[in-house]
Amino acid sequence: MEDSEVFTMCPHTRHISCLYPEILALIFSYLDVRDKGRVARVCTAWRDAAYHKSVWRGVEARLHLRRANPSLFPSLVRRGIRRVQVLSLRRTLRDVVCGVPTLTSLNLSGCFNVTDEGLNTAFTTECPSLTHLNLSLCKQITDNSLGRLAQQLQNLEVLELGGCSFITNTGLLLIAWGLKRLKSLNLRSCCFVTNQGIAYLAGQNQESAEGTAALEDLGLQDCQKLSDEALRHVSMGLHNLKSINLSFCASITDSGLKYLARMPNLREINLRSCDNISDIGVAYLSEGGSRITALDVSFCDKIGDQALVHISQGLYTLRSLSCSACQVSDEGIHRIARTLHELHTLNIGQCVRITDKGLQLIAEHLTHLSCIDLYGCNRITTVGLERIMQLPRLCVLNLGLWHKR
Incomplete structure (x- = not known):
């Protein structure tokens, strides 16, 4: 039977709404995030297809958490969204952590009102699924928060602390003690970090045991107190390191590059x-x-x-x-x-x-x-x-x- 005869006999099969939900979901997966939300409001069939987890695979939800929205987090879970960026925060951070229990990535970059107390309240229990945490420019964060993270986020692989200017060597000791799976650490403009802190990360101190031996990417941009000694520690303990950023580290000299060459x-x-x-x-x-x-x-x-x-x-x-x-x-x-x-x-x-x-x-x-x-x-x-x-x-x-x- 020719295709034209099929369409003549069943003209309604030409309409996109008659496609199987799996096919609709495949089509919707190619849309950008805004359009994914729009198609979900067209009709019931499209909504069910648009909420299929395959449509939202890899998507990061970008949220303004200003007032209570009881349906928000169940909606994220239903769609299988596991990556969240908080653009502004007027509610407790615990709502996010508890609302999306399978969270793998949490981006709080630029949320100036995030505090140690807020993080300590959010992470009261272990979060084994969370592997990426971005606290860049959360300027109220101190070493106290890193102690809690080291306890509850032991599967963390990526930690962004750029611009967290209250972080000290003590914070790096806590990281070295608890975050053994860390692969990427950004300490940009952490002005109190010194050579001793890098020694902790590299496991060159008994208190830090093996340190962060799995580290592959280390950002030390604008850490002005670092010298060639820091690179000696890096070469001795961070053998898996693939990338290092030392830009604007004015005290690094030619001699320090001897260590990196090894x-x-x-x-x-x-x-x-x-x-x-x-x-x-x-x-x-x-x-x-x-x-x-x-x-x-x-x-x-x-x-x-x-x-x-x-x-x-x-x-x-x-x-x-x-x-x-x-x-x-x-x-x-x-x-x-x-x-x-x-x-x-x-x-x-x-x-x-x-x-x-x-x-x-x-x-x-x-x-x-x-x-x-x-x-x-x-x-x-x-x-x-x-x-x-x-x-x-x-x-x-x-x-x-x-x-x-």
Whole structure:
């Protein structure tokens, strides 16, 4: 029987409402979050299909918790939503934790009224499903909260504490004691954290036992009290570390990079605006860090062409290199262009010594390049840009302050 005959005999089967709920749910799963909610209000059949858990898989609910809403949390549970971001909070945090007992991710970033008392009240029992917690910019949080988290959230894998300026070494000791499964920790701008706190994390102290040995990603941006000793602790205890952010850590020197060069699993290093890093430090990394895939030395004014020479001789697997505002020229570009064949991202913005010659070398040799930053490179012309734009995989080109000539 032809399809046309079926439709003639059963014309109502053409309507989307007659599709099986499983098929409707599959269709709805491709909608954005707002439209998922809208289709649920069309009719009963669509509502039932739209509330299927497969439609909401991986969705993060973004909530303003201002007044009581008895149906909110049962609705989240019914849809299988396990990730919640609280945009504003005027109710107790315990409502969220108890209302969604299978919660895996809780984002409280920027909720300035979150306090130690609020967290202690919320986490009175163990929450084994919670693996991601973001407390960035929750500025009232202190070490007291970390003690409670270490007790009740022992399966936590990701903890964001950026901007929590009251956190001290004691808090890191509590983390090292209780959060053994932690893989990612962000301590950006935790100004009271010192080398001793990093020693706790690395298990270099009897009180912290093994520390956070599973840690893979460590953010120490703008932790001004850290020195090379902190990197010694890291190299001795955090053997699984893959990424470290040391940007704006002004006391880190070339000598500290010797320790990082010894870490075979380290893949990404951010040294942006580390004023005491020079070509020598990059040489240390190049001697021992052949597995590094991403390096950022932007705004390190002691980095020049010699650093690129070292990189070209040792960091063959580099896929992302950022040296914006460094003292590099076409000569340095010449060295890396002939060896870093896997490079995908190159940020050389505000490198005012780069000319069309450098761009020509990039276009000829770095054929895998997909992203390049030329912001503020005012010695390049349309001739060089035309060559760059012929790169077969280029999809991001930042020109910024470039002036056409």
